[in-house]
Amino acid sequence: MASLMGSLYIGASGLQTSQNALNTTAHNMSNIDTEGYTRQQVSQGTRPYITTEKDFRIISWKQTGLGVVYNNCKQVRSLFLDQSYRQEAGREAFYDVSVTTLEEIEDQLQEMNGVEFAESMENLWVAVQEMSKNPTNAVNQSTLITRANEFITRAKSVYEGFTNYQDNMNTKVANLVDEINKIGDRIKELNLNIVEIESGHQEHANDLRDERNLLLDRLGELGRISYYEDTFGNVLVQFEGTQFVTTDHVNHMGCDNVLPADKGGSPVGYNTPYWEFAGKKTYDDVLQEWVITDIRGAKVFDLQQTVSTAMNTDIGELRSTLLARGDHHATYHDITDDATGNYYNKNIAQSVIMNVEAEFDQMIKNMCTAINKVFEEAGSNPVTLGEVSGLTSDYDLFKVLNEEDCLNYDIDDEHKAGQNRKGYIITNIGINPMYLEEPTSMKFYLADGSEDQATVEKLKAAFTTADYVINPNVATKTDFVGYYNMLVSQVANSGDVYKGIQSNQELTVSAVANAREQIVGVSSDEELEFMIEFQNAFNASSRYINVVSEMLEHIVSALGR
Template sequence: MSLMANLYVGQSGLQTSQNALNTTAHNMANIDTEGYTRQQVSQGTRAYQTLEKKYEAVAWKQIGTGVNYNKCKQVRSEFLDTAYRRETGRYAFYDVSSKALEEIEDQLQEMDGSEFAESLNNLWVAVQELGKDPCSAVTQSALITRANEFLTRAKSVYDGLVDYQENLNSTVETMVKDINHYGDRIRQLNELIVDIESGHQEKANDLRDERNMMLDKLGEYGKIDYQEDIFGNVTVLFEGSTFVTTDHVNHIALDTTLESCVGYATPYWDYAAKREYNANGEEVITSISGGLLYDLTQPISTTTNTDIGKLKAVLLARGDHNATYHDITEDTDYYNENISQSVMMNIQAEFDQMIHNVMTAINDIMESAESNPALQTGEDLSTYTMFVCANESDMLIYDIGEDHPAGSVQTGFTIANSQINPILLQDPSTFTFRTIDGTEDNATVTKLKNAFTSEEYTLNPNVTSRNSFTTYYNSLVSQVANSGDVYKSICAAQEQTVTAVSEGREQIVGVSSDEELEYMIMFQNAYNASSRYINVVSQMLEHLVTTLGS
């Protein structure tokens, strides 16, 4: 090799070392940048110059022509990326569920500084006091007052649960907007990355960092699968359906009319909705059943990865309607598929069932009592029951879905449609608890006491233990507390898993200042060595030219 050619060898060393120094400086400058991935220069040898080939020799006689700068690559682990995005989604799922149960505990145990259990206990005490002197206007008034307090606080608790349900519903819209935004941004980054890398001269590493960060955030909202093609495009599946393609994003839309009974938002794939033209020639959506984002009747299981994503957790916690005791039926399959997995609807149904049972039992006893004033006036016996419907039309509760097993129409008191009988509220002594012959109606009072202590009621079809009115609420609160502890334990364990995966990933993608300083010294020495090499070759050329010239 000529001396002139040796200058190119030195020049390749200078150029490669300078590129490596620039990459190291870039790493150091972004050591605290969120989502930044450590970059690394890949070096290789240029083609060797072969001087002589002797096959009997160990190696051919060759001369190196310098170092080659191949590319600047990101240092990442695809396995850890996938694990991190899956586990963060699972952690988000249980975190949302745990917080929902915490909110329910607050609603059940505290109302304006006073526990609901106190109003239930006060009603029981009023029944006991009535037994001491049934015909006393004082005890009769106390009973009506406590019953009114009981129903008022029950409505407050139920309204609080509904309010939180509506808050969860409002977050669904925000989450769907975020998911669509991440999808749009990933598609935009795909285009930018392909444009830059199509020349095969450089890697769009900073754009890839942003795209990876979008995938990390998207993984919190639901189960994602993704794949990068040879051109640098990343295609994404969200919950098993195509989300981001090479040139398009399938947006998620929200329905509040077709599949929802009370205006709660139902996410669906916009492209899969059924559309028809109306009389005005306008295209309208007629059904979204073929494009629903989730099948919320599926059992929640880590094995089948159905417990991933905070959007699904919010939808499950919220449910699709305001549940009542009608949802707790003898059809266990209906309850398990549609109610039990929603913490809000489950508690609403169980709580409403308790209030319904109390009101129904008291009304039945008063309606059949010998002291019912209607026996003397000839009025309907239900005229003087303690609880009445606030709106007669509300007594007909229609189905919430085709699969509801209880028939087309259901009747009965719920928290929302009940109130204290205005007749008794105006004059509590109207129901005198005195029979036609003038004696105290102790039998009716005894029945009221027995109604509170009789253990006839279960929380739901999956529970076998029976409760009385006085123990039902405590069992309900205990169930919420136990479920909350379970979710908190799962959430804590999942948080540790996410932390372990994150730390493992950070060891690979993270920038270490000590390591980068070592690289900087190494590349600086390599640069200096190349510079010294060029100086030596230059001196040799100068000496050779000077000698020949003389």
């Protein structure tokens, strides 16, 4: 009788365990399309046996089982695949930003409201050639001024497109830093919840762990991370080699856009990510709080490091955005002010936008300088320029719009390479108002009344003389048209390289993601098989209880007679 009552307990354990297994399977099925969900698996075991007799002469002792037990509901994940996915996804995000930035630059160079910038260069060159046919013709002279003005206007539009995109990326930097901080705060909160739930060793916070893993996936896309789970269930995270999430604290990042360059800030107010705990602080009596005054030892990234897969310096959307954006609006000064090229290679070459800005500005500066030189030399002949009085420099075709910004940077120690300086740069150049008011001010007549063909030939030579290099790393000299073609080719070639790396990286990420999905993903066919299996087990336990119940009923009925 007692044995039969125990058998009822065994059947009840089967019912309970099968029902829990069915609930887990249903939970898997309901979350089959949930992002970041990890398939949960049921682990079953036997309850302790009751030993009724021990006899060491036989193989098995006499024991009575107590049924089945629902041990736990576990998640199966591969730590290796998780780490690989997060690292490769971060590398893919890095090159995604590079490709997107280069595509934007190509759009700016090739199309401005449907008109290629190269067309304005070609039109200016054609105007010079037409001048050589009849330099004294008023129509040709007016066309030259018109084309020169069109050239400068479109050049400014291209450069403005670069700087606007650069400013947009600066906003993106602040948004990414804010997202990283929020992810850190949420991971810390999830750590506390998971530890609280699992501290009794009775439950597993699987859904919370799924959310935490999803956050780690996203954090891996944003930057280079490392992490581990301690014995209590907390995940401790490092971001770019610095402790980010601890058991009870999150080291937040800040974005400095105020500090001057000599205090570690950006010279034009660009956002510079830094660790708030590591920044030098000073107490502000007015604000009555501690404020950051120096971030030189607290920067999150060293952007002068060589971008290398071997060194893992090509991981993360934030690093790539900072590299592509740079830290100021670059000009030709960033190329020419350091004859060794060291500054250019360390601070400009790795930034996609700054590199193109500097090279493009240098091209415009060289063209304006060469043309102005011809006009200045012709300025010694008052007949050529008409009856215009004044200094020779007043005869320049291109003028600095704000003379106060035109400083002597070679002897002014206050202005170093990398500062957002003005002077003779594309944003501060315009057509001499004298020619805008009177396009025929240059008569192109010599003292003897003949055409000044020599000046026109010098203008043609200014366009065709191969006397310019695109940057310190290129030794081949070229003319203006060749310079621009080299600039466009450089962007296109870099784009092809980055697109190739991006395509390979997509394949790598896809392969790792598929391998991981085979482990953590939910298969509807497999879950339906489990559901049928557990349903049959439930029915079997139910029939078992019915049989035991009938036996008990029969015994009771028989004894009662």
